[in-house]
Amino acid sequence: MSALKKAPSPSPGNLLPASLADRQLDHIERMVRSVARANPVGPVHGMGQEYWESRIRALVKENNLVAVQQHRVQRLLKDLSKRARPNALKKTAA
Secondary structure, three states: OOOOOOOOOOOHHHOEOHHHHHHHHHHHHHHHHHHHHHOOOOOEOOEOHHHHHHHHHHHHHHEOOOHHHHHHHHHHHHHHHHHHOOHHHHHHHO
16 A cells, blocks of 8 residues: 555535635745746746646645636746747747
């Protein structure tokens, strides 16, 4: 039997309050955006797009997000997607 069991996903009644998600969202936004300014292409602090997307998806799954937080999540996912394929925007502009 594996020692690393996957934690059961919370049911809608067991979600954490939205107020607890703000701190995590702030952190992820700062990390992604600060590195994007310094290095427009490449992983954020050595952690690739998959890592940051998994952090965001876990946040969504574990917290009862309000509309503003959901918009922040969508914007972050969009920003990560752009970083993963920076040349896609240049090709469509031509």
